[in-house]
Amino acid sequence: MKKTLILSSLVVFLLSCNNSPKNVNRVLSDLEENSIKEIKVLSKSEGDLILTNTCYACHNPNSTSHDNMLAPPLAGIKNKYLNTYPTKELFVTQMSDYIFNPTEENALMKGPIKRFGIMPKTGLSKSETREMALFIFNNKLEVPSWFPEHFEDMHKEKWEENSSK
Helix, strand or coil: CHHHHHHHHHHHHHHHCCCCCCCCCCCCCHHHHHHHCCCCCCCHHHHHHHHHHHHCCCCCCCCCCHHHCCCCCHHHHHHHHHHHCCCHHHHHHHHHHHHHCCCCCCCCCHHHHHHHCCCCCCCCCHHHHHHHHHHHHHCCCCCCCCHHHHHHHHHCCCCCHHHHC
8 A cells, every 4th residue: 555655656746747748749620720821921020020029028139148038049949849849830839829828837948937937928919929929930030149059058969050940
């Protein structure tokens, strides 16, 4: 009985330490996939303006070091999302869901959550978050000068400029 209780407690503990978000294996319905085609494609100037006014207050690509950031660089976030959700449809759906309603359960990047905390709500509407996620998917993002070295130290792999598309 005591061994069973200890074993059960160990299993519950190990399962609670899972670092993957609950929705990492999400499969989109045909309706969800088709809805991506209906998202307004922002021009470069429209998307850059929203990045500057909404995102870069915390994800500033001009920061001088990791210690000066309020949140991880968007280029690093994009890289993680592309590696986890390689199709445009999944990338846009998952990123926009998190931007619209950030929760710890569905956070893809657990290390930054520990370091920076959960991202605050942006005030963007659901359709605006979808537009921004599509813009991020479609466009190359600025990479802080210190980030490639930081990435390589943390991940033991070379930062590839095309990682941020």
